[in-house]
Amino acid sequence: MVEEKRILVVGGGISGISAAVDAAEVGYDVTLIEKNPHLGGRVAQLNKYFPKLCPPNCGLEINFRRIKNNPRIKIYTLAEVEKISGSEGDFDVTVKLNPRYVNENCTACRACVEVCPIERPNEFNFGMDKTKAVYLPQDFAFPLRYVIDDKLCKKAECAKCVEACTYNAIDLNMKVQSLSLKVGSIVWATGWKPYDAAKIDNLGFGKYQNVITNMMLERLAAQNGPTNGKILRPSDGREVSRVAFVQCAGSRDENHLPYCSYVCCLASIKQASYIREQYPDAQVIIFYIDIRTPGRYEKVYLKAQKDEKIKFIKGKVAKIEEDPATKDLTVTAEDTLSAQKIHEKFDLVVLATGMAPTTREWKIPANVSYDVDGFITSSPEIGGMYAVGCALKPLDVYSSIQSSTAAALKAIQSLVRR
Amino acid sequence: MADATVIKPDLDFVKGIIASGGESLKKCYQCATCSVVCNVTPDNKPFPRKEMVWAQWGLKEKFIGNPDVWLCHQCNDCTVYCPRGAKPGEVLGAIRKQSIQQYSAPGFMTRLVNNKKFVPILFLFPAVLFAIVLSAAGTFHIPGGEIVFSKFFSVHLIDPIFAAAFFFGIGVGILGITKFWRDMCQACRNDSIPSGVTTGDLKGSIIETIKEILSHNKFKDCVVSRDRYLAHFLVFYSFIALGITTALAVFYLYILKIESPYSLITPLKLIGNIGAIALFVGINLMVINRFKNAGKVGIGSYFDWLLIFIIYVIVVSGILSELTRLADIAGLAYPIYFIHLVFVFSLFLYLPYSKLAHLFYRTTAICYAKYSKRQ
Numbered sequence: 148m149v150e151e152k153r154i155l156v157v158g159g160g161i162s163g164i165s166a167a168v169d170a171a172e173v174g175y176d177v178t179l180i181e182k183n184p185h186l187g188g189r190v191a192q193l194n195k196y197f198p199k200l201c202p203p204n205c206g207l208e209i210n211f212r213r214i215k216n217n218p219r220i221k222i223y224t225l226a227e228v229e230k231i232s233g234s235e236g237d238f239d240v241t242v243k244l245n246p247r248y249v250n251e252n253c254t255a256c257r258a259c260v261e262v263c264p265i266e267r268p269n270e271f272n273f274g275m276d277k278t279k280a281v282y283l284p285q286d287f288a289f290p291l292r293y294v295i296d297d298k299l300c301k302k303a304e305c306a307k308c309v310e311a312c313t314y315n316a317i318d319l320n321m322k323v324q325s326l327s328l329k330v331g332s333i334v335w336a337t338g339w340k341p342y343d344a345a346k347i348d349n350l351g352f353g354k355y356q357n358v359i360t361n362m363m364l365e366r367l368a369a370q371n372g373p374t375n376g377k378i379l380r381p382s383d384g385r386e387v388s389r390v391a392f393v394q395c396a397g398s399r400d401e402n403h404l405p406y407c408s409y410v411c412c413l414a415s416i417k418q419a420s421y422i423r424e425q426y427p428d429a430q431v432i433i434f435y436i437d438i439r440t441p442g443r444y445e446k447v448y449l450k451a452q453k454d455e456k457i458k459f460i461k462g463k464v465a466k467i468e469e470d471p472a473t474k475d476l477t478v479t480a481e482d483t484l485s486a487q488k489i490h491e492k493f494d495l496v497v498l499a500t501g502m503a504p505t506t507r508e509w510k511i512p513a514n515v516s517y518d519v520d521g522f523i524t525s526s527p528e529i530g531g532m533y534a535v536g537c538a539l540k541p542l543d544v545y546s547s548i549q550s551s552t553a554a555a556l557k558a559i560q561s562l563v564r565r
Numbered sequence: 566m567a568d569a570t571v572i573k574p575d576l577d578f579v580k581g582i583i584a585s586g587g588e589s590l591k592k593c594y595q596c597a598t599c600s601v602v603c604n605v606t607p608d609n610k611p612f613p614r615k616e617m618v619w620a621q622w623g624l625k626e627k628f629i630g631n632p633d634v635w636l637c638h639q640c641n642d643c644t645v646y647c648p649r650g651a652k653p654g655e656v657l658g659a660i661r662k663q664s665i666q667q668y669s670a671p672g673f674m675t676r677l678v679n680n681k682k683f684v685p686i687l688f689l690f691p692a693v694l695f696a697i698v699l700s701a702a703g704t705f706h707i708p709g710g711e712i713v714f715s716k717f718f719s720v721h722l723i724d725p726i727f728a729a730a731f732f733f734g735i736g737v738g739i740l741g742i743t744k745f746w747r748d749m750c751q752a753c754r755n756d757s758i759p760s761g762v763t764t765g766d767l768k769g770s771i772i773e774t775i776k777e778i779l780s781h782n783k784f785k786d787c788v789v790s791r792d793r794y795l796a797h798f799l800v801f802y803s804f805i806a807l808g809i810t811t812a813l814a815v816f817y818l819y820i821l822k823i824e825s826p827y828s829l830i831t832p833l834k835l836i837g838n839i840g841a842i843a844l845f846v847g848i849n850l851m852v853i854n855r856f857k858n859a860g861k862v863g864i865g866s867y868f869d870w871l872l873i874f875i876i877y878v879i880v881v882s883g884i885l886s887e888l889t890r891l892a893d894i895a896g897l898a899y900p901i902y903f904i905h906l907v908f909v910f911s912l913f914l915y916l917p918y919s920k921l922a923h924l925f926y927r928t929t930a931i932c933y934a935k936y937s938k939r940q
Contacts, residue, residue: 349602349646395596400648436596465601465646481597481611488600488608 152331153178154558155240157228160188161544162536163336164210165551166558171219175559178328179214180226180242184294185284186211188338189537190544192271192362194369194376197417198447203544204287211289223326224290231333231513235531235561240328246321248281248295253316255283255291259308265299269373272366275381276373281308281317286371295319332531332561334554335511335523339502339537342397342404350396352498355469356382357476360396360500361414368421378422380495382474387429390422391478391493393464394435398501406520408501409541412439415499416451423456432458432491434480460489467496502541531561574623578663582620585679586866587659593617593651599643604786605636607940612636613643613653620660629667630748632939634660635923635930640787641862655863662868664926668741669917678918679868691910695903698722707899712890715825717899718906720818727910734916738925741917745926749933765936774932790862792854799847800876806840826890838887844880848873872920878908 156167159181167179185191186207193203214220223244230241263279271285280300283293295308295317302319309317341362344352352358357380359367366372367379378387392415397403412435419431438459440448451457466479476496481488507521515532516524523534533554536547582590595618600611612633619627628634634657641654666675677683699705699718708716777783781801784794813833817823827834851873855864864870882905889898916922933939 395648399594399596401650402646402648436594463596463598463601463648465598479601481600481614483595483597483614486610486615488606488611490608 152176152236152329152562154332154334154555154562155180155238155328155330156334156336158188158336158338158536158538159183159186159222159224160336160338160536161190161207161210162338162538162547162551163188163334164207164214165548166334166336166535166555167220168210168213168217169552169555170558171217172213173555173559174219175562176219176221178221178223178330180223180228182225182227183284184224184247184292185288185290186214186222186224187285187287187289189362191285191287192365192369194365194372195417195421196544197413198444200417200421206544207287207289214289222290225294226326228512229325231511234529236331236564238328238330238333238531240330240333242326242328244324244326246297246323247292248297248300248317248319248321249293250316250318251292252314253292254314255293256314257283258311258313259293259317262307262311264305264307265301267296267299272373273360273363275363275366332533332558334551334558335515335532335534335538336536336551337505337509337511337523337534337538339504339541340507342408342501342503344396344498344500347397347403347498349465349467350393350498351467351469351476351496355467355474355476355496356380357469357474357494358467358496358498360498361392361411361418362500364418364497368418368425378425378495380474385494386426387422387495388426389430389493389495390419390432391464391476391491391496392419392431392433392499393467393478393496394433394438394499395463396498396500398499399436404501404503404520406501406541407439409439409441410543411499411501413444413447413543415497416440416447416457418497419451419457420454423454430456430458432460432493434460434462434464434478436461436463462489502537504538506538531558533557572622572624575625576623578625579620579623581663582656582659585659585662585868587620587652587656589650589652590617590620590656590659591651592649593621593647593653593656594649596648598646598648599653602642602646602788603637603640604642604788605638605640605783606633607636607934609940613657616657616660617651617653620656628660628664630745630750630752632749632930632933632937634664635927636934636939637661638783638787640784640790640793641858642788642790644862645789645858652863655866658869659866661923661926662866662920664745665741665918665922668745668926669737669922670740674915675918678915679871681867684871687915688907688911691907691914692903694726695906695910698726707895709895712893712895712898713826714886714890714899714902717902720825723906724815727913730910730913731916734913737917738922741922742925742929745929746933749930749937753937765938767936770932770935773935774928777931778928790854790858792850792857796847796850796854799843800851803840803844803847806836806843810837810840841880841884841887844876845884848876848880852877868920875908875912875915875919879905879912882908 153176154170156163156177156179159179163179167177171177190203196203225245225247227243229243232239259281260279263281265280266277267280268274269276269278281293281295341360344360367374368376370376380387398408415433422429422431438448460482462480462483464478464480468477476493477490478493479490504522506517506523514529518524522540523538535550535554536542539550597614600606600614606612616634637657639654639658644652644654666672669675704717781794781798784797810833882901886898886902886905889901
């Protein structure tokens with residue numbers, strides 16, 4: 148009997164994990180690869196999910212347990228697809244495995260971090276704090292193992308961590324490896340990136356410290372974030388009292404992302420709700436073009452409208468100015484319902500930045516077709532390949548997981564259909 | 566639904582805007598980015614967002630007596646930042662054309678002047694008129710001897726013909742702005758147009774308006790097309806210089822009784838030649854600026870280009886007729902001079918119907934905004 152073909156899932160965020168678990172739990176072998184040193188993707192960075200405002204780590208933990216308990220799932224982190232050939236049912240895939248420099252012996256004891264002399268900006272927290280060059284990607288990292296940033300580590304020249312590690316877990320001589328896979332189908336769960344808000348030159352991101360993105364706010368509000376869950380403004384660490392949300396920061400804008408990013412309205416309403424919960428005196432204004440809360444999410448909007456300290460103003464913010472002395476921000480918009488140009492002062496401005504598909508800049512090394520915005524089309528040119536979640540279009544977590552289950556079934560069909 | 570408003574869209578008005586450079590009108594989704602990035606719009610009921618929805622819905626009556634479309638200086642900051650490519654700056658330009666058509670009587674003249682199809686008629690009319698006049702005077706041929714333009718087209722013929730065209734243009738413009746002012750006062754009373762009090766200080770407003778125009782300060786508020794400041798400044802002041810030259814020529818001829826051509830060092834020639842050079846530089850800068858912003862803004866409509874074309878021909882033919890005269894090339898000098906006169910005459914005659922009509926309507930709107938304390 149020929150060796151049974153596997154399913155390859157590229158991307159270890161919530162969509163990729165879901166597709167992998169679904170396919171494995173009905174009895175198919177799955178290889179899940181992720182370019183970061185840990186699984187969880189964008190969801191791991193969230194403070195809370197809408198609409199229930201529960202923390203995403205519980206959902207991820209359940210999935211990690213299902214992965215751990217299932218021998219059919221093989222995981223590679225720090226892994227990137229390099230080459231693909233073949234066709235549906237019979238793909239040859241070359242995967243590049245980047246060195247972690249930390250092996251399975253690691254117990255996450257932190258001894259290495261204590262001695263490491265080099266710091267790096269923590270990209271998991273969007274650069275709002277630092278880690279050492281040897282670091283745990285995040286508190287809930289899976290696999291729970293340290294990693295070394297080889298762009299900064301001085302390796303043999305320093306090697307203090309090797310000395311400090313009592314488990315023999317650090318190997319600074321690890322090299323890039325290549326992995327050859329034979330797979331029958333491929334699920335693309337390559338996800339999204341927050342749109343680079345610095346490109347929106349009239350909103351001051353990158354110029355004014357207290358202009359942050361919605362994803363940065365998730366990290367500020369998260370217990371395992373850079374401020375341990377306190378929402379402090381970056382310029383002076385003061386707790387926020389007046390916050391503006393700028394909807395469609397880059398989305399629905401042909402100069403940036405021409406499409407609606409689907410989640411930002413709900414994300415801002417969610418964020419306004421938890422700011423209000425945490426700081427009962429805080430005032431929030433959400434500036435919008437149209438509030439888009441599809442389907443049942445309308446209820447979330449209706450609830451927020453009842454909060455007298457959350458105000459909605461119909462009019463897009465197109466100008467933000469900073470008072471250089473106080474670092475307070477003046478936001479200008481036209482309230483289109485009263486036709487008045489208003490200038491309001493805030494201590495924090497959150498840009499509801501949209502989702503750019505990872506494949507906007509990075510292309511899959513195969514003849515996959517994309518739409519004009521860089522999302523993978525729902526029927527890629529090549530049979531046996533299926534895109535899921537935000538690789539397909541901007542989606543919420545709930546709909547992403549639905550797309551993953553659907554793709555898992557199609558990926559299985561590609562293996563068994565003859 | 567007792568207080569329901571019935572909208573009566575004027576579809577021809579919408580089509581008119583779309584046909585004259587506002588084809589992007591329907592893309593607007595009312596986000597109001599335009600009103601915010603505009604540095605010349607007031608805070609109270611700012612333009613151009615409200616104009617965009619009025620125009621989309623064909624609410625023509627909203628534009629009657631609306632000073633705002635004329636307060637717009639077409640910086641196009643709105644157009645560059647517009648997330649939908651709706652080009653509010655260009656749309657307001659197209660609405661202004663509708664406004665000119667409405668106020669500069671008779672209305673069909675604006676349609677005639679601004680329709681590509683009629684362009685040969687526009688310039689053939691003065692050419693034929695001049696040919697008839699010159700044939701009747703017996704000078705419709707290239708004269709011999711030293712080049713003196715008056716031998717070909719006597720100044721005593723030029724003056725009445727051109728004065729008639731000039732005062733016709735001015736007259737139509739004044740009638741137009743009188744009606745426009747009345748409509749603005751009316752609209753203000755009806756509160757359909759955002760304005761403050763109607764009993765402002767008229768004299769003070771006029772002085773402020775003149776100061777604003779002379780200083781060209783509003784142009785400095787533009788961000789994307791700040792270069793237009795210099796271009797418009799040069800064209801504006803060269804027109805003034807050439808106006809002074811004309812007045813001096815009348816003075817020389819009828820008061821001092823000195824016939825042209827004049828020496829190059831008389832004040833008349835000095836001012837005239839400096840004006841011509843400034844106009845040449847200015848109009849070229851205008852063309853260059855249009856191409857510089859073409860990627861995002863587009864290069865403009867026929868309405869914009871017709872005026873640029875007329876001024877361009879005037880300045881080039883003016884300079885060339887002087888140079889060929891000085892170089893004593895009669896075979897070129899007289900025909901070029903003829904072309905020059907055809908286009909100057911056209912500029913005067915079509916003044917209230919072409920884009921140049923903005924000198925009436927924008928000035929009046931700025932003055933009214935000051936008068937009604939619009940801010």
